[in-house]
Amino acid sequence: MLRKLLALLLVTAALPQWTSAQQVTDYPEDYLSPAFHAGRRNAVREQMPKNSVAIFFASQTRNRSNDVDFIYAQNKNFYYLTGLQEPNAMLLLFKEPVTINDKTGTEFLFVQPRNPAREMWTGKILGVDGVKAKLQPENVFTHEQFTYGSFDFSKVDSVMTNLYNENILSKYYGRSGLDPLSRMAQLVDSAITTNKKPNAVRTIGTILRNLRAIKQPEEIALIEKAVVMSTEGHNGVIRAIKPGMTEYQAQAVMEYYFKKNGAEYPGYPSINGSAENSCVLHYETNQRLMKDGDLLLSDCAAEYHGYSADVTRTIPVNGKFSPEQKIIYELVLEAQDSAFVQCKAGNASNEPHKAAVRVITRGLKQLGLISTDAEVRTYFPHGTSHGLGLDVHDPNPAKLEPGAVFTVEPGIYIAPGSKCDKKWWSIGVRIEDDILITPDGGYRNLSAGSPRTVAEIEKMAKQKSIFK
Ligand SMILES: [Mn+2]
Incomplete structure (x- = not known):
């Protein structure tokens, strides 16, 4: 009996020790703050040329096989500037204030809307209210509210877009056109083309690279x-x-x-x-x-x-x-x-x-x-x-x-x-x-x-x- 007890004690001692040194609340709270992301957006805007807009797209989900997707991984520049971990979203950053959907400002984030039926399967979508409360960007709309003509590109001399790995818009508008992000990319493209500035698309990569190289x-x-x-x-x-x-x-x-x-x-x-x-x-x-x-x-x-x-x-x-x-x-x-x-x-x-x-x-x-x-x-x-x-x-x-x-x-x-x-x-x-x-x-x-x-x-x- 004693030997059994001793053996049990030894087994117990060998078990991994679970502690929550990293976390004392129900969910982690040590995320980057809204002020951090706002500061990064300001830093980008400071370096943008006059009369420019920078466009950042969220990563899309990617299919692994049949109806199973790869674990979602947000585009890192998009995350750096917003903190949002969801697909089907786009950030517009303007050098000078513009008016979109009756809101005047320099930051416009378009996000996927809430969807209770889908959320029961795959978890909570923040939606406009959730994004406003949690991430506090200047202006938030659903991606359905980004429509052709929702803002005027004629005053924009240069469009700066994504990423230092994927810095061309065509990567997006070459897609099926069915998902919201692709549709937004097509609308941006139409607006640029209508504005007859086919050479006005530049990479935002250099600005992001320089900022991200020095850590806050x-x-x-x-x-x-x-x-x-x-x-x-x-x-x-x-x-x-x-x-x-x-x-x-x-x-x-x-x-x-x-x-x-x-x-x-x-x-x-x-x-x-x-x-x-x-x-x-x-x-x-x-x-x-x-x-x-x-x-x-x-x-x-x-x-x-x-x-x-x-x-x-x-x-x-x-x-x-x-x-x-x-x-x-x-x-x-x-x-x-x-x-x-x-x-x-x-x-x-x-x-x-x-x-x-x-x-x-x-x-x-x-x-x-x-x-x-x-x-x-x-x-x-x-x-x-x-x-x-x-x-x-x-x-x-x-x-x-x-x-x-x-x-x-x-x-x-x-x-x-x-x-x-x-x-x-x-x-x-x-x-x-x-x-x-x-x-x-x-x-x-x-x-x-x-x-x-x-x-x-x-x-x-x-x-x-x-x-x-
Ligand atoms: Mn290494």
Whole structure:
């Protein structure tokens, strides 16, 4: 009996501990505020040319198969400017005030109307009143209220539209024309054409890129939360991993921590590549059985309220690096450390990359893996940094300044069959951290909560795991 009780106690102790450190109310409340979005709209408008209008479309739903859609993902520029997480919507931002449907102003948001029958299946639609109350834009209408002639384009010299990935209107008016967003795009197009200004469509991408490259304090707070969820996941995997686990089980451990902490999604498909798969930069299959002596390259991070982290750790499956793995690992680590030194305001944003390349080139030459500088790209074929924010690959300023958030992620990948001694084969190493440039002339490593050195990783690998 006592033994049974003891066993029960042990089982109970091993269960995951549920806490709500992130959340004390029924629903999360730490979203970006209406004032944040209003501030971003003002910042866009300030940079728009005279007599211009900027048009932003919400993302549409996308079908996965039969009657099942992909999980909805809002267009990030639209989210940045509105906070709205629904399809079938359009934002018009005017440089100067205009009158639409008897309302005069510079901001007009058209949204999908309430639909009780549909809401019973797929959840609440905010509708005009809900959007007004929750997001507080200047003027809100249903998308049905956007009709041809509802406003006069003749005073508009330039139409600036969407996105830095999808910056052409034709992307929309080439569609079926049946959904509300497509219809709105057609009406905008007709209005522009009627106005006989066929060359007046410009991209708004540059303005958005420049604004999004420097993060506001509210954004940094959300990125930090996503990063902490991610480092907790990496630490969970370092403790849990052992020979006989599969790559997808390592992924399950990782994503358990994301969900436990309130992340809506992974920020990108989780990359869990062991042995030869560690040499595939964006390996997402995650199907292999991991063995004694393998390395696991785990590039995984959480997304929280639209903001993504991006963290990579490379760890030995059996808890201890082999001599060859350690040599390559510590070369990548040295490259990352020397890249960190270049993370300061005023530096060009490619300085960290140059520093990392210098270290890896020198190291691979010393090991006899390459003989010329140019060959470094054989084993280190990617850049060291990209911006991080609403997109996992977010804009980064050309010159670093306070508020810039970006990755530092050098790597070395020696695939089987590489022209070198076989002892190096199947060693793929990337170490990736998330850096914030601070006003004091330095930086903060937001992902410092997960170990990077060989000694620290091997020590953590010996710690208890709820999954072992
Ligand atoms: Mn990255």
